[in-house]
Amino acid sequence: MGNYSVVVLDFETTGLSPDCGDRAIEVGAVLVENNRITDRFQSLMNPGMQVSGFIEQYTGITNKMLKTAPPAAEVMARFASFMAGHHLVAHNASFDRRFLDAELKRISKSRGQEFACSMLVSRRLNPDAPSHGLEALVRYKQLATDGVFHRALADAEMTALLWTKMVEELKRNHQLRAVPFEVMQRLMKLSKRAVPDYLRRLAQE
DSSP: OOOOEEEEEEEEESSSOGGGTOOEEEEEEEEEETTEEEEEEEEEOBOSSOOOHHHHHHHOOOHHHHHTSOBHHHHHHHHHHHHTTSEEEETTHHHHHHHHHHHHHHTTOOOOSOEEEHHHHHHHHOTTOSOOSHHHHHHHTTOOOOSOOSSHHHHHHHHHHHHHHHHHHHHHHHTOSOOOHHHHHHHHHSOGGGHHHHHHHHHHO
């Protein structure tokens, strides 16, 4: 089960919480198969509401751009097809998971697949990183970047590069033939102290 596919996704949103009425305004995602990016999905989505000046500045997504964007329901229906059947990954996944579930619920859909959080995995595998924010990790890992952050597809691609790098390093540093998705999920939940022992046991299996 070493070769599995993941969809790495990122949402830009009107605010921090769908429970407070915030909506997704852009989704970006990449499909990773055999640890390589093989497909991409990106779309602005009209949430039917104005975004604040702060969000316009932070994301570069303006109300004018959203006015001509396809409706959120249409984008989410297409995105549901794109991500179907793949594991899901996001950086700070609890944020993106909440928005994904809320937007799917609006079109009477739900997801069956599991999430993994690249930020939590990184905390276990890169304990010396100065920060586990996406930009800081991209610099720390010296990943090739076009310097664009806070747009959904750029952030999804950066997260995918971080994810694939962590998988490669696990294989190389711990002599693992494969790194199943379940291993990455397990690493998220282990205490820092327990990680070396867990990886040693995996190498012996």
